Amino acid sequence: MITLRLALRNILGTGIRAWLNAFIISLALVASTWNQGVVAGMDEQAAQAAQALEYGGGQYWQENYDPYDPLTLEEAHAPLPGELQRLVDEGKAAAMLVVQGSIYPQGRMRSILLKGIDPRQRLLDFPTSALAESGAALPALIGSRFAKAVGLRTGDSVTLRWREPGGAFNAQDATIVHVMQTTLASIDSNQVWLPLERLQEMARLPGEATLVTLAPGTPSPEAPPGWTFRDIDYLLRDLRELVKTKSVGRVVFLVIFLSLGMLAIFDTQVLSIFRRRREIGTLVALGFTRGQVIRLFTLEGALHGILAVILGALWGLPLLWLQARLGFAVPAGTEGMGISIGEKIYPAYGAGYVLGIVLLSLAVTTLVSLLPTRRIARLKPTDALRGRTS
Secondary structure (H helix, E strand, C coil): CHHHHHHHHHHHHCCHHHHHHHHHHHHHHHHHHHHHHHHHHHHHHHHHHHHHHHHCCCEEEECCCCCCCHHHHHCCCEECCHHHHHHHHCCCEEEEEEEEEEEEHHHCCEEEEEEEECCCCCCCCCCCHHHHHCCCCCEEEEEHHHHHHHCCCCCCEEEEEEECCCCCEEEEEEEEEEEECCCCHHHCCCEEEEEHHHHHHHCCCCCEECEEEECCCCCCCCCCCCEEEECHHHHCHHHHHHHHHHCHHHHHHHHHHHHHHHHHHHHHHHHHHHHCHHHHHHHHHCCCCHHHHHHHHHHHHHHHHHHHHHHHHHHHHHHHHHHHHHCEECCCCHHHHCCCCCCEECCCCCHHHHHHHHHHHHHHHHHHHHHHHHHHHHCCHHHHHCCCCC
16 A cells, blocks of 8 residues: 555656656547447448348348359249248248349440349338339339449439340330439449339249348248248358458557557656666665565556546547547548448447456556566665666
8 A cells, every 4th residue: 555655646746747648548548449439330330231221130042142143143043932922921021033134324334233122112221112103114223323333313214134034135224213322332333123023024034033031030931942041140241351351450550559658658667767766775775675666666657557547538438429429421432441331430339348458558558667677676775875777
């Protein structure tokens, strides 16, 4: 207790220098927590958007379907088995048909995916009802990114071409009835959405589908023969891996800020030992052991970390809370990041990470404070009283 009171008095006696060191470390703590919160918030928002707009509670894939290989689409369709058809009829699932095709906007050709979906479905949160409300001969729904890329707007007419099962190509003009605003590129990029029955008729695949999406919370029956069930963990696996690679930057961020703080603590300890050598000799002469003196100086350095935690809580917690509540606008040009996010990012902070970073900073601060004090163990009291440290 005496050592603690003496260490605290010595720290507060240094004045502004102690608070500057504490502020630097608190800046590292708050900045690292904020950076982690942004990554976690992006992950959470992207996962929620993917589930609401595309994955639902999981999907059944026709056994030949591979979303990364368009060459499989020619065979990736089959009639719906009885159990899956029952779920679709009850509104607990939505069937989709995916057909490879081409679009000819303004005389240019572009490869696309034609996706058929029931306009009456309410399972996925995007405006498929626009396909039913239009009186167009062949209504089409596209995303804003794709519309911007090909120069299409609501009301425009565009030619679609697709290949029928026998190998013959067919074409028809479609009318863009709605351009949807969505954060999810996987339902937007190079895709045209059509009424399911119309696409089945056009592709000569009556009653067939490529995948079936379950409503969230719906129990998943055993996959019928010829179909494979993909749960949410599987469907979000690529997103998790992408976020994991992007989160490597937060480690670099943390190391840089902690290094600056630890450098300040190290310099402070070295300077303190140099300037207080007579005090060290006096303490030893008064009966302090070398171990007690080392603990005193180490404790003084560690108190910088404790002050940093307190200081960071005072100014950092309100700032982090405000960011999590209000979010911040996403700058232009972030679509190429590969993560589906909205107009704002809302950071999400985990208690485990915050506690871990606090404990790490305290441990590193204590270690850095201990390193310069090793020379005290070799110090003779008579030399210290003369002002010598070696």
